[in-house]
Amino acid sequence: MRYSVWSLIRQGLVGNRGWPEAWRDAAPKDRYDVIVIGGGGHGLATAYYLAALHGITKVAVLEKGWIGGGNTGRNTTIVRSNYLLPGNEPFYEHSLRLWEGLSAELDFNVMFSQRGVLNLCHSDAQRDAFARRGNAMLMMGADAELLDREAVRAMVPGLDFANARFPITGGLLQRRAGTARHDAVVWGYARAASALGVDIVQNCEVTGMVRDGDRISAVETTRGTIRVDKVGLAVAGNSSRLAAMAGLRLPIESHVLQAFVSEGLKPWLDTVVTFGAGHFYVSQSDKGGLVFGGDIDGYNSYAQRGNLPTVEHVAAGAVALFPALGRVRILRSWGGLVDMTMDGSPIIDRLPLANLYLNGGWCYGGFKATPASGWCFAYTLARDEPHELNAAYRLDRFATGHLIDERGAGPQPGWH
Ligand SMILES: Cc1cc2nc3c(=O)[nH]c(=O)nc-3n(C[C@H](O)[C@H](O)[C@H](O)COP(=O)(O)OP(=O)(O)OC[C@H]3O[C@@H](n4cnc5c(N)ncnc54)[C@H](O)[C@@H]3O)c2cc1C
Numbered sequence: 001m002r003y004s005v006w007s008l009i010r011q012g013l014v015g016n017r018g019w020p021e022a023w024r025d026a027a028p029k030d031r032y033d034v035i036v037i038g039g040g041g042h043g044l045a046t047a048y049y050l051a052a053l054h055g056i057t058k059v060a061v062l063e064k065g066w067i068g069g070g071n072t073g074r075n076t077t078i079v080r081s082n083y084l085l086p087g088n089e090p091f092y093e094h095s096l097r098l099w100e101g102l103s104a105e106l107d108f109n110v111m112f113s114q115r116g117v118l119n120l121c122h123s124d125a126q127r128d129a130f131a132r133r134g135n136a137m138l139m140m141g142a143d144a145e146l147l148d149r150e151a152v153r154a155m156v157p158g159l160d161f162a163n164a165r166f167p168i169t170g171g172l173l174q175r176r177a178g179t180a181r182h183d184a185v186v187w188g189y190a191r192a193a194s195a196l197g198v199d200i201v202q203n204c205e206v207t208g209m210v211r212d213g214d215r216i217s218a219v220e221t222t223r224g225t226i227r228v229d230k231v232g233l234a235v236a237g238n239s240s241r242l243a244a245m246a247g248l249r250l251p252i253e254s255h256v257l258q259a260f261v262s263e264g265l266k267p268w269l270d271t272v273v274t275f276g277a278g279h280f281y282v283s284q285s286d287k288g289g290l291v292f293g294g295d296i297d298g299y300n301s302y303a304q305r306g307n308l309p310t311v312e313h314v315a316a317g318a319v320a321l322f323p324a325l326g327r328v329r330i331l332r333s334w335g336g337l338v339d340m341t342m343d344g345s346p347i348i349d350r351l352p353l354a355n356l357y358l359n360g361g362w363c364y365g366g367f368k369a370t371p372a373s374g375w376c377f378a379y380t381l382a383r384d385e386p387h388e389l390n391a392a393y394r395l396d397r398f399a400t401g402h403l404i405d406e407r408g409a410g411p412q413p414g415w416h
Pocket residue numbers: 037038039040041042043062063064065066067068069070071072073074075076077078079204205206207234235236237238242257258259293334335336337338362363364365366367368369
């Protein structure tokens with residue numbers, strides 16, 4: 001069924017009893033052309049583009065829990081393409097353009113809200129660096145505006161402009177950036193992929209891989225063994241675990257990243273703000289809660305929960321920027337499992353086996369990448385070669401030294 005105002009009216013007249021299920025809850029078959037492991041946004045987007053753009057429909061997405069229960073359903077949903085480096089910017093700009101048409105393409109409202117992302121700068125040197133980044137963005141076809149202090153004040157009056165330690169000297173604004181609804185993205189891709197014949201198999205954990213020489217011939221799951229031609233990993237913080245099942249070790253560490261939601265407030269912040277002198281980012285949800293986060297917890301973990309010192313650190317960042325938040329209560333917090341690479345950039349590539357592919361290493365920022373990541377991963381899976389947009393996201397860059405160190409922070413996950 002196409003979702004439209006007419007279907008709403010029709011269903012309203014029959015007591016909303018005629019809505020079909022959004023996607024088929026499929027049972028696993030014996031064999032697939034492609035198995036994508038991980039039913040987050042990236043896995044489902046990959047399956048959708050495999051079917052929609054490459055005509056490969058004998059595809060299964062295997063998810064150990066429920067779709068969207070991983071990082072996609074746990075993130076702070078900031079979508080932007082404000083990158084500096086040529087390996088990154090065209091990819092993220094492609095993603096932003098896909099976001100702009102996504103609700104129409106999927107016939108599902110992903111609630112993409114282009115409310116802008118404002119990166120604050122706190123020194124002349126940082127403003128110079130932002131000017132350079134903004135110019136690079138403009139040259140690569142994205143939008144960027146450098147704001148002075150008064151323009152920032154007009155846009156976000158609640159900031160602490162009298163803070164002597166972190167004076168705000170201006171900001172880099174990307175107006176086309178913003179936020180989207182996390183689970184709607186998952187449901188939209190799932191519905192569209194399922195309509196094209198993709199099997200979405202929930203409660204199906206991959207527990208092993210059957211190797212036949214340099215190939216994976218089947219995956220073992222809690223719902224039986226499934227034979228396969230090609231396997232794509234899109235399991236975020238579990239990438240190293242899945243690669244280990246194939247006998248491989250990845251340059252990825254898993255860390256906890258927490259997110260927070262405050263009690264509901266009246267409309268107060270109509271853009272996304274990031275702190276340039278610390279690690280803190282905040283937006284206001286449609287329900288009124290402030291959605292915010294900061295640094296990773298800084299130790300390796302596969303547990304989807306974090307610790308109090310990081311809560312305190314993030315709260316300190318919030319109050320340093322917006323003193324009025326000192327009296328706001330945090331309502332909820334949770335943790336996700338982020339797959340941190342050693343240069344802070346992702347990997348979309350074939351692994352050193354004939355038919356095993358990796359989409360991972362998204363660190364703090366893979367939600368915004370969801371459409372382009374699925375698009376490029378589907379291309380790579382279908383054609384056995386990277387698209388030029390993901391050509392820089394090779395695994396062997398860690399051996400050859402062609403790192404994409406966007407933040408210039410060095411080879412430590414904690415520094416990105
Ligand atoms: C707190 C937090 C805030 C974030 N904020 C932002 C942000 O503001 N903007 C942004 O761009 N990015 C953000 N990110 C990063 C972003 O959420 C992720 O990069 C992105 O969602 C990854 O999507 P995914 O589909 O790869 O992973 P996931 O959504 O995690 O999906 C992977 C799936 O694989 C499944 N899986 C794992 N092991 C197995 C197995 N053995 N068998 C079967 N299935 C398995 C998991 O259950 C999971 O559902 C944030 C992340 C966190 C944790």
